[in-house]
Amino acid sequence: MRARALLLLSAAALLPAAPLxxxxxxxxxxxxxxxxxxxxxxxxxxxxDEARKFTxxxxxxxxxxxxxxxxxxxxxxGVQFNFTKNLGVLAGLSKVSRTGGGTFQAALPHxxxxxxxxxxxxxxxxxxxxxxxxxxxxxxxxxxGALEFVGFAGVTLFDVKTDxxxxxxxxxxxxxxxxxxxGAPKRRESLSPTGFNVGARIDYGIGRSKHAGIGLQLxxxxxxxxxxxxxxxxxxxxxGGLQLGLGARLFF
Numbered sequence: 001m002r003a004r005a006l007l008l009l010s011a012a013a014l015l016p017a018a019p020l021x022x023x024x025x026x027x028x029x030x031x032x033x034x035x036x037x038x039x040x041x042x043x044x045x046x047x048x049d050e051a052r053k054f055t056x057x058x059x060x061x062x063x064x065x066x067x068x069x070x071x072x073x074x075x076x077x078g079v080q081f082n083f084t085k086n087l088g089v090l091a092g093l094s095k096v097s098r099t100g101g102g103t104f105q106a107a108l109p110h111x112x113x114x115x116x117x118x119x120x121x122x123x124x125x126x127x128x129x130x131x132x133x134x135x136x137x138x139x140x141x142x143x144x145g146a147l148e149f150v151g152f153a154g155v156t157l158f159d160v161k162t163d164x165x166x167x168x169x170x171x172x173x174x175x176x177x178x179x180x181x182x183g184a185p186k187r188r189e190s191l192s193p194t195g196f197n198v199g200a201r202i203d204y205g206i207g208r209s210k211h212a213g214i215g216l217q218l219x220x221x222x223x224x225x226x227x228x229x230x231x232x233x234x235x236x237x238x239x240g241g242l243q244l245g246l247g248a249r250l251f252f
Contacts (some may be wrong), residue, residue: 027210029143033128034250036077037251038246038247039076040074042074042244045070045098046072046241050063063165066102069098071098073097080150089138092108093136094210096131096194100127101125118179122184124186128161129161133181135155135221152197155178155195160191163188169181195221195223196221201215204215217245217246219242221241
């Protein structure tokens with residue numbers, strides 16, 4: 001009986017050991033690329049003012065306008081390449097659109113008398129604003145289990161298109177001491193300022209392979225912009241701002 005037990009133990013020792021259950025890898029382990037697909041939301045409204053001068057009836061009039069655009073929404077796309085385990089580069093493209101309007105006050109020269117301005121005010125709506133940005137960043141990442149934390153910062157190239165008041169349209173009749181506003185048509189302005197961006201991302205890998213996931217992103221960008229509606233007048237404002245992103249991730 002004892003000899004039989006020893007024989008069984010010897011046979012068991014010769015059998016290959018059962019493999020240990022593989023531990024789950026960190027998300028993105030061994031994968032160089034991350035593809036970021038976000039829906040984007042810019043929660044802060046955009047506001048800016050202008051003080052314009054123009055010549056009419058051989059006299060200088062003024063137009064003061066305030067523009068207010070609603071919160072924006074759009075998309076944010078990015079590709080990250082890690083050249084080391086925790087360091088890489090990130091190229092992103094975001095586009096946000098807004099709608100809005102504003103108010104204006106005008107001092108309109110009199111056709112017969114100098115320094116006898118007709119005062120007028122009004123409002124406008126249906127003005128559009130779109131902002132496309134290319135982000136070129138350095139990215140640092142740290143993975144732990146199903147989560148990966150990414151911080152990034154770099155330069156941003158903006159392409160902005162916005163509507164401003166083209167002119168104030170009005171009607172008047174003799175003795176021309178007052179006016180009736182009939183419209184404030186818009187015109188599209190384009191500008192391309194350069195600025196910066198900084199942000200962070202939290203990605204969560206799904207499944208055992210963790211080739212795909214979801215993530216949340218925060219990005220703040222900023223650049224100083226200037227529009228010259230007429231010679232001698234300008235509109236200065238900041239583009240960019242805080243942007244929230246939520247969407248899908250691919251690791252490969």
